[in-house]
Amino acid sequence: MEKLENFTIPKLNYTLPFYKRYVDDILTSVHLDNIKDIVDKFNQFHPNLQFTFETQNINSISFLDLNIININNTLRIDWFRKHTWSGRYLHFGSHHPLTYKKSVITGLVDRELILAKPEFREKNLKLVKKLTIVNDNSTKITILLPYVQGLSENLKGYLKKFNIKVVHKTQNTSARIFTRLKDTDPTMLHSNLVYKLDCLNCENAYIGQTSQHLKKRINDHRYTIKCKDPNKSALSNHSLSLGQKFDFDNPTILTHESNYQNWLVKEMIHISRNITCNKRTDIEHSSNLYAPLLHM
Structure with missing residues (x-):
């Protein structure tokens, strides 16, 4: 512009x-x-x-x-107020802090004082006063109550005299009748994490990290072993060269992490603190100065 x-x-x-x-x-x-x-x-x-x-x-x-x-x-x-202006603001009877309700009045008065010339002040302040007056007689309260046959109908008619509207709800909802049929967040569907797979034949484990679902990463490991490719990873090399198997059905999630650099650091820490079959290159960027702390 x-x-x-x-x-x-x-x-x-x-x-x-x-x-x-x-x-x-x-x-x-x-x-x-x-x-x-x-x-x-x-x-x-x-x-x-x-x-x-x-x-x-x-x-x-x-x-x-x-x-x-x-x-x-x-x-x-x-x-100036547009023709579509409704004049509706935060209701004083609403469930909000008192300071919010006071700020509505303060904001309207400040707007009038800042924007308008003194000659229009009386007219505008009358409008602000009209907007902020609560008419209790025209305010209808709505409450939500459980439905009890024989009682709710009588209670609804009685409260109507006091300008209170009753809305009924049933207690027999589908959420109470039906239980969850599966886990909401199963281990295999986690992602952005560092994980550990234990060897079933020795004390070694394999530690890795993935942004994919853990299930997808484990299937990749299974596939490299099936294809007899020992160079694909330290896990496949350990399994194929020694004829050993990993516990793919019970992985351990060590930590969650969405930042790539933090991934690498946390993976190096867990490799350093465990007996693993991981290659030395997986921790080559970690400093020896931190070794005593990692093994505490």
Whole structure:
């Protein structure tokens, strides 16, 4: 928008008495004969940036929250509210902190004092007062109660006298009748983690990390062993070269981690603290200075 202004305004053959902009809303003053000219020049700047215009109506025009009134060639500022404005704010009887409710009143008064000229103050403050008065007679309270046959109907009719609406709910919901048929978060569906697989024939374990579901990573290990590829990983090398098996059905999740660098660090720590068949390259970036702490 700044580029548009610097490009367009100097090309005008007339002077703008004032020029105000907030984001892409612009307020200015030009002679009626120059309205089309200024709009055309602004729209020539870029095909995807096209403006429409609005002229004053009965000596006034709105700009953001301002109503700018022309009285004998002198501008007067009042608080503007759109025709779609409902006047609804936080209800004083709602379940919110008292400070929130007070801030609604303070905000409305501040808006009137800051935006409007003193000559409009009395009118606007009357409106604020009207908006913030709670009419207890017109306020209906709604409460939710369990349904009890024979009692709920009588209770509903009695509370109606006090402008209290009763809504009934049943206790026999499907969530209470049916139990969960499966785990919500089974181990094999975890991801972004460091894991351990124990060898069934010796004290060694394999420690790895994966961003995939653990089930997918374990299936990859099974596949490399099935394909007899000892170079794929330290796990496949240990299993194929020694004829040993890993406990793929009972993996241990050591930690969860979504950051890749933190993954590597945590994997190195767990490899250093366990008896593993992992290659030495898996911990080559760990410092010997931390070795005493890792084995505490």
